[in-house]
Amino acid sequence: MNENCFVARATIGAFCAIGARTAINPFNHPVSWLSIHEFQYHPRSFDWVPEYCDFERLERTPDMFRHVTIGNDVWTGHNVNILPGVSVGDGAVIGAGSVVTKDVPPFAIVAGAPAQLRRMRFPEPTIERLLRLKWWELELSELSGLPFRDIDRCLDCIEEIRQRGPREPA
Structure with a gap:
């Protein structure tokens, strides 16, 4: 802010x-x-x-x-x-x-x-995917290294993260 x-x-x-x-x-x-x-x-x-x-x-x-x-x-x-x-x-x-x-x-x-x-900002299918995946709920460490500039590839990676489930604490 x-x-x-x-x-x-x-x-x-x-x-x-x-x-x-x-x-x-x-x-x-x-x-x-x-x-x-x-x-x-x-x-x-x-x-x-x-x-x-x-x-x-x-x-x-x-x-x-x-x-x-x-x-x-x-x-x-x-x-x-x-x-x-x-x-x-x-x-x-x-x-x-x-x-x-x-x-x-x-x-x-x-x-x-x-x-x-x-x-x-995006086509409807991409918006639906963003709303379903809720990337903003992930830990910052899970977002590190994602291909931010390629929305489709990035969402594919987030989909994989969501399917794996939350990481275990170190």
């Missing part, structure tokens, strides 16, 4: 690359209330103001706390915003400056404001 990122109420998988100034699940203000300002609901924001001590604060609504899920092996460029409730699938790529308002499928490349599908 790069510098100046904001993350709230989110689960982030393994082997993710989060660009600088990325905001994951920024807080949503209540646009249908009298005001969008937090004086209506945030208990500690104005404790120093005498008039606020007895102020009746409203409960936040569930839509203010929707969780974000980011899969494994996800790359977000710099200055990305991922809004509340979004799920980003394994292997997805989010272009710099994007605003993600909807779920992103596994191994999709999205970009824009709002983010839109540009293309898939």
Whole structure:
């Protein structure tokens, strides 16, 4: 994760690359209330103001706390915003400056404001294989020496590793 990122109420998988100034699940203000300002609901924001001590604060609504899920092996460029409730699938790529308002499928490349599908990283059979093999669950030592630049050969090797089963501890 790069510098100046904001993350709230989110689960982030393994082997993710989060660009600088990325905001994951920024807080949503209540646009249908009298005001969008937090004086209506945030208990500690104005404790120093005498008039606020007895102020009746409203409960936040569930839509203010929707969780974000980011899969494994996800790359977000710099200055990305991922809004509340979004799920980003394994292997997805989010272009710099994007605003993600909807779920992103596994191994999709999205970009824009709002983010839109540009293309898939791999053909569907390769994506199915990647999702089945879940290479990100392997030990780093098991990944050493794999032919990373040749996706099909690499997946063949991972298939063999999975068939062998986990290595015994040394």
